[in-house]
Amino acid sequence: MNQRFLHIIKSRKPVLVDFYADWCGPCKEIPPVLKKVKQELKDVRIVKVNVDRNPFIASRYKVNRLPTLIVFKEGEPIWTHEGIFCPEKLKSILQSKM
Numbered sequence: 001m002n003q004r005f006l007h008i009i010k011s012r013k014p015v016l017v018d019f020y021a022d023w024c025g026p027c028k029e030i031p032p033v034l035k036k037v038k039q040e041l042k043d044v045r046i047v048k049v050n051v052d053r054n055p056f057i058a059s060r061y062k063v064n065r066l067p068t069l070i071v072f073k074e075g076e077p078i079w080t081h082e083g084i085f086c087p088e089k090l091k092s093i094l095q096s097k098m
Contacts, residue, residue, distance in 0.1 A: 005057055008047055009072035014097045016090075017043045019061075019068040021052050027067040029084055036087040037094065044094050071097055 009015050018034060018085050022029035043060065051058040061070055061077060071079040071094065078097055 001047070002054065002057060005047075005049070005054075008045065010075040011045060011072075012074060013043050013045065014078075014094055015047060015072045016094065017070045017072060018046065018048045019051055019058055019063045019070070020048060020049060021066055023052075024066040026084055030067050030069075033085060033090060037091050040091055041077055042098065043098065073085045073097060 009017070014036070016037075018027075018030055020030065038044065038046055049057055051063060063070075065082040067083065069081045069085060069090070070077050081095055
């Protein structure tokens, strides 16, 4: 597995990982949501993982549908969602995990 990815997700602060693919239509709707969340929650790190370029990482975390969002804290997945998500609800979930 990618050592840099493992290092990032082991943070004490929540790390939101967006699993996406360039060919995925719904995945293109996620960046504006993530941008809004990042503007309001400065302490949250957001990482994008292209499943076509990183199939092992996607497989390791059982990413079967796109887009998939996973929040990690100290290396453990603590929340997962498949599909589009509204910024307000995502922000609320991230705040509850801090």
